[in-house]
Amino acid sequence: NPNIVLCDWMGDETPCVKTLVHGDQRRLFNTSNSRMTIMPAWVIDRYGSNDVLRFTKNAGFPIINYPNEVVVQVHAAGLNPIDVSMRGGYGAATMAMKRDPLNINQSGSEFPLILGRDMSGVIMECGLDVASAYFKEGDEVWAAIPPWKQGSLAEFVVLSANEVSKKPKCLSHIEAAAVPYVAATAWSALVNTGGLNKDNCAKKRILILGGSGGVGTFSIQMLKAWGAHVTVTCSQNAERLVRGLGVDHVVDYTAGPVEVPLRALEKFDLVLDNVGGDTESWALGLLKPWCGAKYVTLVTPFLCNTDRLGIADGMLQTGVTVASKALKHLSKGVHYRWGMFAPNGLALDDISEMVDAGKIRAVVEEEFTFSQVPQAMLKVEKGHARGKTVVKISSGEDSSE
Ligand SMILES: NC(=O)c1ccc[n+]([C@@H]2O[C@H](COP(=O)([O-])OP(=O)(O)OC[C@H]3O[C@@H](n4cnc5c(N)ncnc54)[C@H](OP(=O)(O)O)[C@@H]3O)[C@@H](O)[C@H]2O)c1
Structure with missing residues (x-):
């Protein structure tokens, strides 16, 4: 058989690297390890003040449900005032309708909920309809995550490809996560x-x-x-x-x-x-x-x-x-x-060009580690922002930082 798939298991929480050998051509690609069902994340299990934030190593790993989706490993997450508001239940009725238009699920089915609307990271897996000419595994991308979706205060997130855009080359992940939302x-x-x-x-x-x-x-x-x-x-x-x-x-x-x-x-x-x-x-x-x-x-x-x-x-x-x-x-x-936020990967493409042309820079006020998410949320809650608050998520290698 000329098509041989070799698979290297890299541990429970590391994606599997597969090598497809077709004749004498070899192609490497990453995909979700079938054993990888959990990931570290900050979640909330109810609405309230900052003490509802809970760190878990057992958050559900995001899976591709539609062929136009991608799984992204989050390297950095930016925070916004809406994260603080959503932590307190703001917008819950509208978000519930967006997540479950037929109102099939019981109330509270959004929990455990992951906050974080800004994301910069690396594509780990592409759905079958994601144009391989545009996005492929390993691409560095940024995105503003719609508030009805699970957010970026987690190691992985699943997004529609049209919400995602190639990250500006001149920005680190930390800087890039300050911009999309x-x-x-x-x-x-x-x-x-x-x-x-x-x-x-x-x-x-x-x-x-x-x-x-x-x-x-x-x-x-x-x-x-x-x-x-x-x-x-x-x-x-x-x-x-x-x-x-x-x-x-x-x-x-x-x-x-x-x-x-x-x-x-x-x-x-x-x-x-x-x-x-x-x-x-x-x-x-x-x-x-x-x-x-x-x-x-x-x-x-x-x-x-x-x-x-x-x-x-x-x-x-x-x-x-x-x-x-x-x-x-x-x-x-x-x-x-x-005016309303609207997810828009195409606009982010234009903005990415403006950033790489030196016309726009990221304004990062303060950077926090993944373990400091509650402090980062408090910082946003206090107001008086001078630019953006960003959390470094991935502990993996990051060539652009
Ligand atoms: N509709 C939507 O979809 C949408 C989307 C994004 C944001 N928003 C809203 O838009 C607003 C701005 O968002 P943001 O992310 O830029 O918030 P932000 O990062 O928290 O910035 C708010 C800024 O306004 C300053 N400020 C406060 N009171 C002011 C006043 N009276 N006059 C002038 N400046 C004042 C604050 O600094 P000082 O207090 O130190 O002056 C701070 O720098 C928020 O209310 C947010 O909820 C709405």
């Missing part, structure tokens, strides 16, 4: 909802409310790379950070009512709101009227509505709220929109 959110808000792109940003005036956190530090760099004029609000002690990312004008929101200095500036083509609260009451007045200018807020009551009212009534409430606000502001000549 905020990048996919900023892309969704600024490109898909805000209508901005690399060809129409020159001369546009953009205001980012909350420039010093994850979304802010990424958005600044993308908009500057596209030639926009960028103003941000942030604390005084974050001014150096945002200036270093290319911001044109900084307004310190801690120095008094921030809308006062903002009203004195030339009006804007787009406001990205990362802050929420009472900003809606004055931020739309900073837009150029009757010019297609948009206010896009990332702080929306969508998931709170479904948590509080259930899926049907929550969605109805959401529709009524957003439609009435959009109509109210349209009559004043400006557009009111909600």
Whole structure:
């Protein structure tokens, strides 16, 4: 038989390396060891404060259920405010619907739940439909993991290939894990909802409310790379950070009512709101009227509505709220929109190119080890982010670090 498969067992938690010998051609590939059913992970078994986080060596190993999926060995995981919120049960109703649309499972079937939305790692196994010309075992990839899927605070994760993208070559896994979730959110808000792109940003005036956190530090760099004029609000002690990312004008929101200095500036083509609260009451007045200018807020009551009212009534409430606000502001000549994270491997491909071209860098504020996940979550929970918090997951060899 000219097709011979040789298999090297590398221990319980190490994938099996197979060698396929076809005639005189040899091809190495990795696949899930059939004995590999568990992996180390941080999980939660109920919603609550930081003490619900539990380390286990026996989390279920993710398996490929659909032919377009890949299994990735996680080298680094980035944390986001949504991880802290989800730990407390935020969005549970909507996520349950996404995981189980027919409502077959009992409530609580999401546990043990693995948090962590950002991932940089290496593909270990590809489903049969994953185009081998694009992804193959051993590729270094990054991804923003949708909140209804098991997250990256684990040694392995399974994702759809269209959520995954090749990691920028110039970034370490730690740096790469700082980017995807905020990048996919900023892309969704600024490109898909805000209508901005690399060809129409020159001369546009953009205001980012909350420039010093994850979304802010990424958005600044993308908009500057596209030639926009960028103003941000942030604390005084974050001014150096945002200036270093290319911001044109900084307004310190801690120095008094921030809308006062903002009203004195030339009006804007787009406001990205990362802050929420009472900003809606004055931020739309900073837009150029009757010019297609948009206010896009990332702080929306969508998931709170479904948590509080259930899926049907929550969605109805959401529709009524957003439609009435959009109509109210349209009559004043400006557009009111909600921005939402959306998984987007294709956008990450473009962002990867921008990173490798030196136009965007990762802003890592603090790095934690896998054993320090609870400390990392507390750091995110305390707020006042200056970029991103990242956890190093893999203890294996890492050529890019
Ligand atoms: N809708 C979605 O799908 C979606 C997706 C991602 C994020 N979000 C939301 O978007 C927001 C930003 O996310 P993120 O990841 O960038 O959060 P983050 O990393 O925690 O950053 C928030 C930043 O805002 C600053 N800040 C706080 N209050 C401020 C104010 N009044 N004015 C200006 N800056 C202020 C904070 O620093 P100081 O407090 O020190 O000033 C911090 O640097 C969060 O509310 C998050 O939940 C929504």
